[in-house]
Amino acid sequence: xxxxxxxxxxxxxxxxxxxxxGFHSFSSAAFFAKNPGKKxxxxxxxxxxxxxxxxxxxxxxxxxxxxxDSAGAELFSALGINDIWNDIKVVIPDDLDGIDxxxxxxxxxxxxxxxxxxxxxxxxxDFIVWEDPPFEDKIIAAHEEDLMPSVxxxxxxxxxxxxxxxxxxxxTTLPLNTAFxxxxxxxxxxxxxxxxxxxxxxxxxxxxxxxxxxFAEQRLLPMLAKRCGIGYTxxxxxxxxxxxxxxxxxxxxxKQKMRDDKAQLDKFCERCRERIRKSxxxxxxxxxxxxxxxx
Numbered sequence: 124x125x126x127x128x129x130x131x132x133x134x135x136x137x138x139x140x141x142x143x144x145g146f147h148s149f150s151s152a153a154f155f156a157k158n159p160g161k162k163x164x165x166x167x168x169x170x171x172x173x174x175x176x177x178x179x180x181x182x183x184x185x186x187x188x189x190x191x192d193s194a195g196a197e198l199f200s201a202l203g204i205n206d207i208w209n210d211i212k213v214v215i216p217d218d219l220d221g222i223d224x225x226x227x228x229x230x231x232x233x234x235x236x237x238x239x240x241x242x243x244x245x246x247x248x249d250f251i252v253w254e255d256p257p258f259e260d261k262i263i264a265a266h267e268e269d270l271m272p273s274v275x276x277x278x279x280x281x282x283x284x285x286x287x288x289x290x291x292x293x294x295t296t297l298p299l300n301t302a303f304x305x306x307x308x309x310x311x312x313x314x315x316x317x318x319x320x321x322x323x324x325x326x327x328x329x330x331x332x333x334x335x336x337x338f339a340e341q342r343l344l345p346m347l348a349k350r351c352g353i354g355y356t357x358x359x360x361x362x363x364x365x366x367x368x369x370x371x372x373x374x375x376x377x378k379q380k381m382r383d384d385k386a387q388l389d390k391f392c393e394r395c396r397e398r399i400r401k402s403x404x405x406x407x408x409x410x411x412x413x414x415x416x417x418x
Contacts, residue, residue, distance in 0.1 A: 143185045143258055143305075145244035147177060147208070150215050150231025151194040152224035163198050168381050168388060170202060170413055171395035172374055173248040177207040178403045180246065183255050187246070190235035192217050203412025214238050222323045226332045229340055230323050232301075237316035241309040247302040249374040256370075260307055262348055262355035264299035265373065268341065269361065275342055276334055282327040289318065291350055298341040302373050303358060315347050 222230040381388040
């Protein structure tokens with residue numbers, strides 16, 4: 124056990140090796156592309172899950188930074204939730220630096236990863252790590268995904284400007300869901316993000332947006348890792364994702380269900396408020412900040 128250190132606002136916590144730097148990311152580019160002239164918003168379930176995701180990661184003895192753009196930084200300040208992170212950095216370009224924000228709505232996530240030093244953990248704001256996995260020399264992703272043709276079609280279906288895909292990629296490799304992603308090696312992280320960003324910048328829309336985004340983010344990752352001889356593992360079994368999970372929580376499609384059913388939304392938000400009061404009492408004031416911002 125390392126020396127007791129003070130984690131800002133969370134009191135004294137024991138930090139076991141390895142202490143891990145993680146980050147959330149948030150890009151507003153897709154929102155403004157689809158909603159020109161509108162005010163940037165975030166749903167209550169998203170806000171509360173983000174709060175718990177950050178605070179639990181810190182309670183585990185780790186550090187977490189929010190990497191965002193200028194509009195995102197303004198939104199978090201208005202919501203009064205800045206304190207949930209150790210730091211907030213504006214590193215994502217508002218225009219995604221030439222990446223189509225509608226086709227690649229998660230493009231900012233890859234830009235953020237490129238700029239955050241490894242070893243590191245990239246955590247989606249709707250993913251909660253209740254108990255840290257062992258951080259060793261392997262890549263860790265949330266789970267594998269099946270190669271369903273409707274989501275992961277043959278690479279020949281993509282329209283690309285120039286040659287951006289490396290030779291020697293094994294297209295039978297199962298994609299890795301990156302709701303959680305730990306990368307131990309800086310060189311590989313730069314390789315993966317540079318190839319992903321090159322793919323996004325070269326893409327010409329010619330089909331389903333989803334197929335382009337998940338290829339850049341989730342299919343390239345394990346293929347490049349295999350090409351480099353780097354091992355990887357997952358937190359969850361892809362065939363048992365929706366069974367009760369005690370170590371990790373991912374909202375997945377539950378967010379859409381809550382949008383369609385206000386009773387479920389209200390119940391979920393109340394459970395989140397109860398969790399904050401119980402597990403992170405130093406941050407109970409965040410609930411009042413969120414409620415005032417909602418009004």
